[in-house]
Amino acid sequence: SIDAERTMSMIEASCAWGSTPDGGMNRLSCNDDDRKVRDWFVDEAKKCGCEIKVDQMGNIFAIRPGQNNNLPPIGLGSHLDTQPTGGRYDGILGVISALEVLKTIHANNVTTYAPLAVVNWTNEEGARFPPAMLCSGVWGGEFSVDYGHSRTDPGGKSLGQELERIGYKGDVPCSYDANPLLAHFEVHIEQGPILDVAKEAIAVVTGVQSMCWYHIDVAGREAHTGTTPMDRRSDALLGAAKIIIETNRFVTEGELAARGARATIAVINSLPQSINTIAGKVKMGLDIRAPADADTAKVEELCRNSFQKIAEEAGLTVAVDRFWTSPALHFDPTMVNCVRESAKSLGCAMELVSGAGHDSVYASRKVPTAMIFVRCRDGISHNPAEYSSPEDCAAGAQTLLGAYLRYDDY
Amino acid sequence: SIDAERTMSMIEASCAWGSTPDGGMNRLSCNDDDRKVRDWFVDEAKKCGCEIKVDQMGNIFAIRPGQNNNLPPIGLGSHLDTQPTGGRYDGILGVISALEVLKTIHANNVTTYAPLAVVNWTNEEGARFPPAMLCSGVWGGEFSVDYGHSRTDPGGKSLGQELERIGYKGDVPCSYDANPLLAHFEVHIEQGPILDVAKEAIAVVTGVQSMCWYHIDVAGREAHTGTTPMDRRSDALLGAAKIIIETNRFVTEGELAARGARATIAVINSLPQSINTIAGKVKMGLDIRAPADADTAKVEELCRNSFQKIAEEAGLTVAVDRFWTSPALHFDPTMVNCVRESAKSLGCAMELVSGAGHDSVYASRKVPTAMIFVRCRDGISHNPAEYSSPEDCAAGAQTLLGAYLRYDDY
Numbered sequence: 001s002i003d004a005e006r007t008m009s010m011i012e013a014s015c016a017w018g019s020t021p022d023g024g025m026n027r028l029s030c031n032d033d034d035r036k037v038r039d040w041f042v043d044e045a046k047k048c049g050c051e052i053k054v055d056q057m058g059n060i061f062a063i064r065p066g067q068n069n070n071l072p073p074i075g076l077g078s079h080l081d082t083q084p085t086g087g088r089y090d091g092i093l094g095v096i097s098a099l100e101v102l103k104t105i106h107a108n109n110v111t112t113y114a115p116l117a118v119v120n121w122t123n124e125e126g127a128r129f130p131p132a133m134l135c136s137g138v139w140g141g142e143f144s145v146d147y148g149h150s151r152t153d154p155g156g157k158s159l160g161q162e163l164e165r166i167g168y169k170g171d172v173p174c175s176y177d178a179n180p181l182l183a184h185f186e187v188h189i190e191q192g193p194i195l196d197v198a199k200e201a202i203a204v205v206t207g208v209q210s211m212c213w214y215h216i217d218v219a220g221r222e223a224h225t226g227t228t229p230m231d232r233r234s235d236a237l238l239g240a241a242k243i244i245i246e247t248n249r250f251v252t253e254g255e256l257a258a259r260g261a262r263a264t265i266a267v268i269n270s271l272p273q274s275i276n277t278i279a280g281k282v283k284m285g286l287d288i289r290a291p292a293d294a295d296t297a298k299v300e301e302l303c304r305n306s307f308q309k310i311a312e313e314a315g316l317t318v319a320v321d322r323f324w325t326s327p328a329l330h331f332d333p334t335m336v337n338c339v340r341e342s343a344k345s346l347g348c349a350m351e352l353v354s355g356a357g358h359d360s361v362y363a364s365r366k367v368p369t370a371m372i373f374v375r376c377r378d379g380i381s382h383n384p385a386e387y388s389s390p391e392d393c394a395a396g397a398q399t400l401l402g403a404y405l406r407y408d409d410y
Numbered sequence: 411s412i413d414a415e416r417t418m419s420m421i422e423a424s425c426a427w428g429s430t431p432d433g434g435m436n437r438l439s440c441n442d443d444d445r446k447v448r449d450w451f452v453d454e455a456k457k458c459g460c461e462i463k464v465d466q467m468g469n470i471f472a473i474r475p476g477q478n479n480n481l482p483p484i485g486l487g488s489h490l491d492t493q494p495t496g497g498r499y500d501g502i503l504g505v506i507s508a509l510e511v512l513k514t515i516h517a518n519n520v521t522t523y524a525p526l527a528v529v530n531w532t533n534e535e536g537a538r539f540p541p542a543m544l545c546s547g548v549w550g551g552e553f554s555v556d557y558g559h560s561r562t563d564p565g566g567k568s569l570g571q572e573l574e575r576i577g578y579k580g581d582v583p584c585s586y587d588a589n590p591l592l593a594h595f596e597v598h599i600e601q602g603p604i605l606d607v608a609k610e611a612i613a614v615v616t617g618v619q620s621m622c623w624y625h626i627d628v629a630g631r632e633a634h635t636g637t638t639p640m641d642r643r644s645d646a647l648l649g650a651a652k653i654i655i656e657t658n659r660f661v662t663e664g665e666l667a668a669r670g671a672r673a674t675i676a677v678i679n680s681l682p683q684s685i686n687t688i689a690g691k692v693k694m695g696l697d698i699r700a701p702a703d704a705d706t707a708k709v710e711e712l713c714r715n716s717f718q719k720i721a722e723e724a725g726l727t728v729a730v731d732r733f734w735t736s737p738a739l740h741f742d743p744t745m746v747n748c749v750r751e752s753a754k755s756l757g758c759a760m761e762l763v764s765g766a767g768h769d770s771v772y773a774s775r776k777v778p779t780a781m782i783f784v785r786c787r788d789g790i791s792h793n794p795a796e797y798s799s800p801e802d803c804a805a806g807a808q809t810l811l812g813a814y815l816r817y818d819d820y
């Protein structure tokens with residue numbers, strides 16, 4: 001059995017770096033707090049006899065030997081970076097649950113069949129260096145190392161520079177081929193309300209929905225706000241407002257809404273940022289999701305057509321660039337079954353499809369993968385108010401232990 | 411007569427600092443280019459026997475003595491700062507026309523009755539340090555020196571600091587009482603399409619419309635874009651989009667539109683600027699104008715009520731803060747008549763109310779004031795494509811000379 005108190009005190013300890021006065025976290029990937037929590041993670045893992053491997057993307061693999069060290073390790077991973085207005089559980093609970101499994105096994109002097117790797121993936125959030133799941137994505141072959149290193153934050157600093165600065169640009173090649181795992185398990189908070197509404201502590205995750213990210217650039221004509229008649233304007237921000245409302249309409253009406261499609265514009269900035277100059281340019285980010293790939297494609301098509309119409313009517317131009325695509329996926333049946341059996345032993349049987357992307361998405365490109373969801377209050381995430389109870393956190397870690405040992409046996 | 415070629419070559423010379431590759435200008439108040447063009451302005455004025463006074467807000471008064479030096483000088487002023495995507499005429503043409511009048515009088519060895527002051531007002535645009543017309547506003551008693559010095563740019567630098575840095579924080583108290591003028595004339599491009607449509611070179615400006623500026627803060631709840639059902643969101647940006655569209659509707663329909671009211675939201679930024687976190691906060695700037703004060707008040711009321719309704723329906727809060735109010739005004743009849751007579755001698759008779767604010771607004775709080783508008787192509791301003799022909803620029807400077815000499819005689 002895992003130690004519920006130890007799990008919670010590790011969450012507490014790791015949140016010393018990057019905590020915000022409102023009880024949340026702001027630990028953007030590769031900032032100074034991320035460096036400090038990485039150092040702490042490495043120390044904790046070393047205490048359990050782990051060897052540390054840091055790859056070119058800063059992914060940390062803490063490996064505890066097993067009986068058969070010719071096999072790659074079974075990975076238990078998630079991420080320690082957070083959103084700028086993040087909580088104490090998203091990603092963090094997954095890494096801490098994995099450390100807890102490691103500590104439990106180590107304290108009980110268990111020698112597993114395969115080696116065990118606790119993995120901290122870099123920049124899962126994508127909040128500082130879009131896209132999300134970037135460094136598990138490099139490992140899983142979705143992105144090249146050069147692409148990963150060259151991603152920049154809004155201040156123009158690249159991920160490669162920042163990894164070097166914090167001392168976590170490792171030598172191990174970042175790829176499954178050079179540094180394989182045998183399988184990948186991940187505990188994560190649900191980040192949605194389904195478990196909370198159903199009053200269930202945990203769920204077996206059977207797959208992940210389809211998701212795409214876009215840059216939208218609207219261009220109009222700068223002009224004086226005081227002297228330019230309303231009917232002689234090409235106002236990029238007025239066009240952007242229509243785009244935001246239409247996008248929302250496509251996923252709140254009709255069949256797409258019924259099938260659970262979602263679309264969100266959350267990032268917007270106008271230029272030239274002068275109160276008396278009509279916006280000549282507006283830059284936005286668009287996030288489209290749906291359980292089925294066909295539905296994200298359908299929402300994209302509706303958006304493209306409507307944006308074009310809005311632009312034409314208002315004398316604007318609009319460019320839509322899909323820069324990230326993550327198709328819907330189903331996890332490995334054997335792995336899912338290990339989670340299912342483990343959950344069942346705690347009396348839990350709920351099964352869910354994830355609404356969010358996770359490092360397990362890219363891990364699953366290369367190795368059998370499965371996930372465990374933990375209930376979070378009101379389904380709130382990416383928010384300082386994010387909360388999972390100690391009991392639910394313990395249930396997550398315990399399910400991970402059981403699922404992992406089942407797979408190791410298998 | 412003024413020298414049309416000299417006028418154009420002074421525009422050219424002064425635009426050496428802050429010009430952009432697209433033919434426009436980016437000379438935000440108190441940046442390094444603003445320092446350089448100020449140095450140039452001071453040199454040019456000194457060549458005509460001017461004494462230079464720099465006040466606490468960096469306003470520069472270049473004073474040429476007259477016959478009766480117990481009288482305050484008659485001011486001919488405008489501004490050399492520009493929008494970030496500005497043109498080569500807005501403000502610049504006014505200062506250059508005043509320099510041209512000075513040079514013409516000096517070259518002809520005229521001793522005027524009152525002294526003459528060519529004035530470069532600081533931070534007219536308000537693009538870097540809102541609000542607009544800030545330093546003529548301090549001189550005219552609308553704002554305190556402390557308020558002026560404490561205005562900050564988006565990077566957090568204050569106008570006081572920046573004036574000090576560029577060496578233009580002077581010792582002369584910034585006020586009409588300590589450093590009076592006798593009157594104030596200003597040449598400015600129209601920045602709107604009326605003269606261009608009417609095929610007239612210049613206009614007599616009889617007054618300025620009513621204008622107000624606001625900060626709008628919308629607050630919702632940060633949440634995950636992928637896992638949060640569409641019906642469980644408090645999306646601050648979706649609310650902001652509705653606010654933008656409603657604001658536009660109020661001034662494009664019905665009586666307010668017919669009476670020429672205008673309302674614009676041009677500045678917007680969302681927080682936390684993460685593509686997969688629903689916007690929890692949106693900050694915007696709103697600009698409302700109308701010929702009549704009652705109509706800006708009416709638009710404000712419609713906005714406040716509708717923003718409240720939008721917020722309530724979507725579980726948001728919205729705060730609206732009016733931080734600048736400039737009531738409609740009529741210029742001094744004697745001064746306007748000097749402009750009218752001077753314009754008539756060039757065959758021009760058009761009269762206009764200004765849609766934009768100008769330093770003359772605050773000058774008129776203390777002294778008789780009038781303005782001359784110069785046609786600009788397609789009414790485009792606050793845009794690199796801003797353009798006035800050499801002939802029209804010359805007509806503006808010539809009208810200024812005539813109006814000024816008439817007032818000096820009077």
Ligand SMILES: NC(=O)NCCC(=O)O
Nearest residue numbers: 124125132356357636686
């Ligand atoms: N779990 C999580 O927030 N991952 C980031 C990718 C996404 O937005 O789904």
Ligand SMILES: NC(=O)NCCC(=O)O
Nearest residue numbers: 226276534535542766767
């Ligand atoms: N002329 C000009 O752009 N002045 C700034 C104040 C305003 O926006 O009207």
